[in-house]
Amino acid sequence: MSLEISKRILAIALGLSTFVLVSCGNSTKKPEEQAVEINQNPFPSTYRVIEYPPVLFTHVNVLDGIGGYFEDTSVLISSGKIVSIGNDKNVSSDTLTVDAKGKWLTPGIIDVHSHLGVYPTPTGNAHSDGNEATAPVTAQVWAEHSIWPQDPGFQRALAGGVTAMQILPGSANLVGGRGVTVKNMPGVTVQDMKFPDAPYGLKMACGENPKRVYGDKGGPSTRMGNVAGYRQSWADAQDYQRSWDKYYAEFDAGKDPKVPKRDLKLETLALVLKGEILVHMHCYRADDMGTMLDVMKEFNYKITSFHHAVESYKIADRLAADGVCSAMWADWWGFKLEAYDGIQENIPMVHAAKACAIVHSDSELGIQRLNQEAAKAWANGNSVGLAISEAEAWQWLSSNPAKALGIFAQTGSLEKGKNADVVLWSANPFSTYAQAEEVYIDGALVFDRNNPAMWPVSDFELGQPGEGDSK
Incomplete structure (x- = not known):
């Protein structure tokens, strides 16, 4: 082969390689030119x-x-x-x-408040994984990472007609972490049970529990300390979200911004502020619920439901006006001071005020007979002249819980x-x-x-x- 021909072949080869590089460069950006995106579904459902x-x-x-x-x-x-x-x-x-x-x-039946799997039976410290009681705010933890699918309580609940439930962390903390909604189906991992596309819940607690747990651990030790803790956490989450908003805005403007440090706790709280995670709040007294409604409005997030809520009958009109559900027991009350002023007509009175009333369990035993819990509340309402039909009352067990969990379009x-x-x-x-x-x-x-x-x-x-x- 002559030297001239060899030069021509080399020139053609170089030209083709340049064409390939230019074509690839036009089809996609280099890795360093892509904005950092956080995967918000790292543990997807494998339910079939x-x-x-x-x-x-x-x-x-x-x-x-x-x-x-x-x-x-x-x-x-x-x-x-x-x-x-x-x-x-x-x-x-x-x-x-x-x-x-x-x-x-x-x-x-849909139970919005269960601890099956995180406090499984038989009870033992080895798999008691419901409360990350190490700091007042632990929004970074997810209940699904503690759920033991072998908990026999799931099968007992199924025999009671429960087809779905929200598994929540416990109530030691101001912010206890994410809850997860599951289908009540056997699974090897919790992802096999996870309700597809159901939004996450955030467990929060007010009143006696956080101040009792943290009173000797640096606080909060009072209700005013509790509220200060919520407010500072939401303010920190706002700052965190602003840092990411600024990053994306500068990136889109062609600048080379520094990627904010990821913070799992603030990330969860920021998703609440964006409306992507629903707040479920352990709260007994009417005055505490009223305060939390004010904090909700201050930081523009949504409390989906108050849980336990033995004094909801006192604030039912505000619950109706703000579109907040109340998940209640039929007749549990008096086991601590903030639960003292409960009445057996609580659920039907909330319903009569046109607020969203829910019957929940918070118990591995109560979840097996939630239909009977609803029947007790229905009978107590009728005994004081609240003419509620059985058909209306079943909303407390299916459609209202589904609405609170963000799954009513699919079930309930x-x-x-x-x-x-x-x-x-x-x-x-x-x-x-x-x-x-x-x-x-x-x-x-x-x-x-x-x-x-x-x-x-x-x-x-x-x-x-x-x-x-x-x-």
Whole structure:
């Protein structure tokens, strides 16, 4: 090959390589030219819907979860969704028919306040992981990183008709950390249970608990110290968000700004200020709730619900005006001073004020019979002249919790197109004698009281020696 030809080939090769470099440079920016983006979903849900044939319930009494009652009707579920309510006979050949004459169908119960998995049973210090009681504000911790999916309490709750729940950190701290909403399905990891696309909750607490826990640890030791702690935390979160807003603005302007240092605590609080995380606040007294509503408005964030809230009846008009739910017990009160002024008509009085009333558990035992807790509150309301129907009262267990958790578009009521999270009860679910006979999550039968062979069992309980075993 002549020297001249070799030079020409080299020139062509260099030209092609230059073209490739220029083309790549025009298609994307170099890594150092990309703004830093924080992954806000580093632990995505791995939940999968179970495939199951369509199911037609016939001759069933229905509480639809949004105030409606239908007697002796049919409900069709298919492909994980509610298809219809009414005597619809247009069903496919593979449809399973359930003769539910004399029985009742409701949306699955949703518990907004549970500690299953973070305070599992059997109780022991080794897996008691609900309170990161090391500082008054621990917004950086996430309850899902403490949840033990083998907690047998999940299966007990399923037998009580609970199809979804929010697992929260405990209430030692002003800000206890993120809660997570889960489907009540067995899983190897919590991500297998995680409700897809449900927003995170932030657990906060006011009143006696934080000042009791931190009074001898440098504070806060008073209610005024509590409030100062919240306010400073929100102010710090505002500064943190401004630093990132400035970074992005300068980057977009073609400058070379310094990337702010990531702070997991302030990141969570900043997401609350942006409306992406919902605040659930442990609070008993009406005056404390009023103060927290003022702080909410000062920093322009949203308290989705007050939990326990034994004095909500005193402030129900403000809860209604501000669109804040109240998650309550039917009749727990008096076990500490801030819980002293509870009344058994609390839940129905909040409902009567047109505020969002919720029945919650905060108990591995209470979660197994939340229908009975709602029945007690309903009866107590009616006994003082608050004429609330059973259909209205079921909102306390399904649609109102779903709204508080930000998942009402997916579940919480029997409406066409929503997730088929339903419970078939042996009798009127407001009866003491009613039992959850069948529980469906996303249209799949996951609990059948009449078929013990298919009852979900925790891995922890398998192989445990029972009565009469010789080993």
